Amino acid sequence: MTKNSNSSTNPIWTGMVAVDDTALAVTDTGGSGIAVIYCNGQFATQGYWKRVIAELGSNFRHITFDERARGKKSQPSGDYSFEACLRDVDAVLAARGVERALVVGWSYGAFVAAHWAARNPERALGAVLVDGAQPFDWLDEAMEQRIRKLFKRLSWITPLLRPTGLTPRLSAVQQADCNIELGKISLERNLGPVLDSITVPTRYVLASGTSFGSHGDEQERIRAGVDAVCERNDSISISAKVASNHDHILRKDFRAVVDAVQETLAAQEVSSAK
Template sequence: MTTARPAWTGLVPVDDTALHVRDTGGRGRPVVYLNGAYADQSHWRRVIADLGDDYRHITYDERARGRSRRSADYSFEGAIRDLDAVLEARGVDRPLLVGWSYGGILAWHWADRNPDRVAGAVVVDAFPVGLTGEEGRDRIRKLFRRMRLFLPIAARLGLAARMTADQHADVNIELNEIGAASTPVLERLTCPVRFVLATGDSLGSRGGEMERGRTVLDPLLATNPNLAVGAKVPSNHSKILRHDSPTVARVVRELAASPGQAAREAG
């Protein structure tokens, strides 16, 4: 029988910072939630409520988000180290990763690097495309500079980081470049991955860009049997966790209950 873990909330140190972590404890399968680029862990509360006590839910705020401390390093590699630190601190082995946007890309990269340590991933509206090149970088920087006065307010609402507009832009530029170069990673993933896809555009996108981007998954789904679409929902990218949490929870349950999961855990 799996040993019940006590609930825990606290700070996990990593590099020059500390991350605010919540662990509901219990005997259930550990599910680790990975946030959007500037979001805090509060965005998962509806999904967690929908899944209930059958799972052990672990959420955390990335650097300078939510209640976590600031850092000198907001890179994607720093985010990889943060996930490693949280898993080690909470004694989690073979988690089911559930990532939204930035967190979805983080999930598939961590799974690629740790194929024997992951049970699977549910990726919420992330796909291997991005704005790249000088034109893309310029567009991203202009977007965040226009938003600079709103960012401190958005940070208090869990929608932005405690960063400057240029730091927000740097995070987004790196994410777009990593996302756009992720096709080989998805081609070789050996763990089960289920995508929950939104519909339409979102903040910073226009003219159906995101819907076209989602079609990039089609050839990957055709060639890698470990990848599948669990659901396509009517909400847009920004509102998917608010309006379609029951669907995300359903896909998590289906992946956790899939026949291949027992084999992976036994192996």
């Protein structure tokens, strides 16, 4: 089912986009502005971007979507892997007829955005990575067990919240597996070469302090790895480090994300003019 506004000033399209064995809930504001596609946090929904989108305004074409089994409408799948998430970005853009876009990702979505930008330099206008895609070897056997215990402990409440779309329709084991896979993707030997290969303008917006499930200064030690990334690749820099923590950055410091989008596009224009 789709919904298309008849107003020329608000040509918003909402509907389902088929990919693999599932379908994703997509919103496209339409218009002739630069297309921006937003990649969500691992178990978050497209609604998290509302403040960023409102601040950027109608001069942009905003495309958001809920990943597999997230939100109220996106359908379950037999594949919740990171590679599936990358295919989903391509499927959404293809379904909406978008050839080139700026990709913006938060948390898990920042990893998706970084990989997509690295693999699609001719299609990516740039990338904004919001407190994610930081190379760091944080996964070991003890951390893996901690992750599995955390999601097992939360398994009693997540089914109660599923009708609201606030929690994914994944089992505790599936959620833990997704998080553990992310730990492997984050390893310096895995993520470092991906970031080094990015050739389009890319900007980080970093949070401060902790995030849900983290302890002590874990998050700050992970963020510190971004400095070496920027030193190695002239296309990448830190746009801002804000006061908000990881979980609140899109709500409290959305203007820093907006500034990073503008900065990235300005850098893209300079690069294109050379």
